[in-house]
Amino acid sequence: MSQKVLLSAKEINIILHRLACQLIENHLDFKDTVLIGIQPRGTFVAERLKKILVEEYNISEVKLGYLDITFYRDDFRRGSKPLEANKTKIDFVVEDKKVVFVDDVLYTGRSIRAALTAIQSFGRPSEIELLTLIDRRFSRHLPIQPDYRGRQVDAINQEKVRVMWEEQEGEDKVYLVIK
Numbered sequence: 001m002s003q004k005v006l007l008s009a010k011e012i013n014i015i016l017h018r019l020a021c022q023l024i025e026n027h028l029d030f031k032d033t034v035l036i037g038i039q040p041r042g043t044f045v046a047e048r049l050k051k052i053l054v055e056e057y058n059i060s061e062v063k064l065g066y067l068d069i070t071f072y073r074d075d076f077r078r079g080s081k082p083l084e085a086n087k088t089k090i091d092f093v094v095e096d097k098k099v100v101f102v103d104d105v106l107y108t109g110r111s112i113r114a115a116l117t118a119i120q121s122f123g124r125p126s127e128i129e130l131l132t133l134i135d136r137r138f139s140r141h142l143p144i145q146p147d148y149r150g151r152q153v154d155a156i157n158q159e160k161v162r163v164m165w166e167e168q169e170g171e172d173k174v175y176l177v178i179k
Contacts, residue, residue, distance in 0.1 A: 006161070007174035012133075015150040016045070018054040019131060023100065024059070032126075033098040034063040038115050039070075039086035042103035044165040045133050049102065058097060065090035067101075072114035088118075096125030104148075104163045106132040107141035129173050134161050134174060 001167060006013070027033040030053070037046030043066050053059045068086040101115050119125065131148035135154050154160055155178065160177040164170075 001179050003177045009172035012172045014018050016048050017060050019148050020049055028064050030059050035100050035102055036065045036067050038103040039066050039068040041119040045104050046102040063092045069114035069118050072118040094125050096126045097127045099125040100131055104129045105134040105161050106146055107136050107139050109140050109144035112144045113142055
């Protein structure tokens with residue numbers, strides 16, 4: 001197994017700032033927009049984006065929630081090991097809001113399909129957008145595309161994209177892992 005660095009910490013930071021600017025262009029003051037980090041890995045991207053929006057662009061009302069999709073996945077009963085759910089934390093109304101789903105890697109699209117189902121438990125958003133740090137464009141099983149993408153990656157066959165975060169793995173880095 002070998003791995004190649006796709007993004008350094010500096011490149012991740014630049015991409016997050018660009019994504020934050022794109023969100024501002026489309027949502028201005030965020031009074032009708034909420035960010036929803038898809039558990040578990042999308043929460044890191046969402047938290048970073050919120051921090052940039054609040055601290056560097058003075059957008060004070062950024063609402064951030066976390067959505068666990070474990071039991072909404074179409075494959076959740078297929079594995080032999082018991083699943084461990086993450087926490088859903090949405091302490092605001094999504095009814096008639098613009099929801100931006102945030103995830104680290106868009107791969108098959110199945111997680112996003114599950115998130116679309118799960119969010120309905122919290123109301124009916126006026127629209128839903130998708131922001132992803134990495135878009136693996138040749139791997140889709142469903143017709144789902146991001147509205148905002150950090151980097152597009154053409155990972156094929158047994159290649160994996162591994163996103164590492166300072167908060168969890170001790171460094172910010174994105175690797176292409178070749179088995």
